[in-house]
Amino acid sequence: xxxxxxxxxxxxxxxxxxxxSLSSFTLFFLxxxxxxxxxxTGGQIGLVSLQYLDKSMVSLSFVMAVLVAxxxxxxxxxxxxxxxxxKASATGGVLVGIFAPLLCCSQxxxxxxxxxxxxxxxxxxxxxxxxxxxIATHQTELFSVxxxxxxxxxxxxxxxxxxxxxxxx
Amino acid sequence: MKKYQYxxxxxxxxxxxxLLLCGLFSTVFANELTPSxxxxxANFISQGQSYPLSEYHxxxxxxxxxxTWCHTCAAGVKALADKHTELQKNGLTILxxxxxxxGGYPGPDVEEFIAHYSPSSTxxxxxxxxxxxxxxxxxxxxxxxxxxxxxxxxxxxxKGTAPAVFIQKIIDFSKSKTAKQSS
Numbered sequence: 001x002x003x004x005x006x007x008x009x010x011x012x013x014x015x016x017x018x019x020x021s022l023s024s025f026t027l028f029f030l031x032x033x034x035x036x037x038x039x040x041t042g043g044q045i046g047l048v049s050l051q052y053l054d055k056s057m058v059s060l061s062f063v064m065a066v067l068v069a070x071x072x073x074x075x076x077x078x079x080x081x082x083x084x085x086x087k088a089s090a091t092g093g094v095l096v097g098i099f100a101p102l103l104c105c106s107q108x109x110x111x112x113x114x115x116x117x118x119x120x121x122x123x124x125x126x127x128x129x130x131x132x133x134x135i136a137t138h139q140t141e142l143f144s145v146x147x148x149x150x151x152x153x154x155x156x157x158x159x160x161x162x163x164x165x166x167x168x169x
Numbered sequence: 170m171k172k173y174q175y176x177x178x179x180x181x182x183x184x185x186x187x188l189l190l191c192g193l194f195s196t197v198f199a200n201e202l203t204p205s206x207x208x209x210x211a212n213f214i215s216q217g218q219s220y221p222l223s224e225y226h227x228x229x230x231x232x233x234x235x236x237t238w239c240h241t242c243a244a245g246v247k248a249l250a251d252k253h254t255e256l257q258k259n260g261l262t263i264l265x266x267x268x269x270x271x272g273g274y275p276g277p278d279v280e281e282f283i284a285h286y287s288p289s290s291t292x293x294x295x296x297x298x299x300x301x302x303x304x305x306x307x308x309x310x311x312x313x314x315x316x317x318x319x320x321x322x323x324x325x326x327x328k329g330t331a332p333a334v335f336i337q338k339i340i341d342f343s344k345s346k347t348a349k350q351s352s
Binding site for chain 2: 039040041042044048052104105107110111114128129130132133134136137139
């Protein structure tokens, strides 16, 4: 925790990084607000999504957007310092957070698995429904995984910021 | 890596991509029910008995196939229950049927699911489970939910997923005096 706070203090000394944090937070907060309710709209994203927002979705969107904004700022700082940023866990966290509600109840998985099944019917079979059912019934767990991945990415990048130029590539 | 190895990998990759594209096209353009087509003959199970869909010939019906693990379906139950009085007044019969084997993933019974999301206003819905034949004919792609608006002549006038999002289309269909002619 101390590492993260110190890293953010270091980076936020510069106004450009404060602006970057704010703009990425706004962007990702809006993105999550529109995509999280898509499990209730059959994958449709738009103003219709906002009707299905509840307190838990707004809180989740807020938490994930704050984490992504901090990670983005640290990553940009590291890259501009000529250091290597940790991207894998951050990407994983963002993708899980966005795709879990999108894939749960939309037509994407049936179409993709249907096309795969036309090539390998015995191997694919009805696994599309199993996959979709699993996503739909394990949304809480999937969002927890997304948050854990984002926290991990935040810690990894903060550590690199604190280690400084020793990790320069 | 030698040149011929690159060529071999490129050829194999191209073959896989072409096969996947063929699969995608065959899925997208597979025999799927489209509006203006006569609703195929199929039965469903309600309270342990088998009923043919043709039993509702002469009535405007909404045939809705859904899985009880799907969030869109829960939102659909709520939206249809909210507009229940209007839909009923306009003479729309709602056939709320669980997909055959619940779309391949376990979940609650249809009555339990509907009662959970709308305890009172859905008592007049016809609830049950689709047979395998009905699922094959109406939901061959195994969508978590799909609905069909079928007119008095048994012609499919509209189809879609997520009734909560398209509730206005359903209301408009229920209000329509005469059915559109099939093309």
